[in-house]
Amino acid sequence: MYSLRRGFTLSETIITLGIIGIVAALTIPNLFHVYKEKQTVTKLKAVYSILSNAIRTAEEEEGEFSGFNIRSDEAGAKEVAKHLLPYLKVAIDCGTLAPNGNCAPKDTYLELNGKKRIGYFLNPTYYKLVLLNGVHVYLRGPDPLTSYNGKHNILGIYIDINGTKKPNQWGKDLFHFMYLADGIGLVPTGHPYERGHSYKNSCSSKFHTGIGCTYYVLKFKNMNYLKK
Numbered sequence: 001m002y003s004l005r006r007g008f009t010l011s012e013t014i015i016t017l018g019i020i021g022i023v024a025a026l027t028i029p030n031l032f033h034v035y036k037e038k039q040t041v042t043k044l045k046a047v048y049s050i051l052s053n054a055i056r057t058a059e060e061e062e063g064e065f066s067g068f069n070i071r072s073d074e075a076g077a078k079e080v081a082k083h084l085l086p087y088l089k090v091a092i093d094c095g096t097l098a099p100n101g102n103c104a105p106k107d108t109y110l111e112l113n114g115k116k117r118i119g120y121f122l123n124p125t126y127y128k129l130v131l132l133n134g135v136h137v138y139l140r141g142p143d144p145l146t147s148y149n150g151k152h153n154i155l156g157i158y159i160d161i162n163g164t165k166k167p168n169q170w171g172k173d174l175f176h177f178m179y180l181a182d183g184i185g186l187v188p189t190g191h192p193y194e195r196g197h198s199y200k201n202s203c204s205s206k207f208h209t210g211i212g213c214t215y216y217v218l219k220f221k222n223m224n225y226l227k228k
Contacts, residue, residue: 076141112210
């Protein structure tokens, strides 16, 4: 007994391909978002470790940063760099200005909610450099942006995990740390003890500023605030 076998018709093939295309359109963007999120979490954790170790080693070798009387101006930014750069693996050192665009994007950074925040490109109160892993770092003296449990910080460190590439936005690729004396050390901005920019009031949804997202990402190991 013979059985008849027939292939798919053209219309059936087109329908099948259409279904595959729809499924791909729905799943690929989500997979890409998951990948980017994991990449951000991993890189932020790595930079936190790098900076913490560099500061600890610098203080062991040269004394505590609190004893250097660092100011919030250009001289203060240079003072921070002077003591910290020897303990970092630096690929590009742009100093307090970045006229060639290698160490800071020329456009203004945005808050998570899309509002314009600040441009670091030609701001001399930030010392700009690029680490060997491609992370851009902006060092400065005491930072009025944040405080921890009522204590003012000694220095502020801003990092852009993907350099001059977009989106150049708080909570997506721009994050912030503050360093304090008295054994507190390097603190990710957004800590609950930080009243002004706790993650609860600055990184609970994409409609917030995003300034406190550093603590959120390191604490919860995700970026779920982008979905709210």
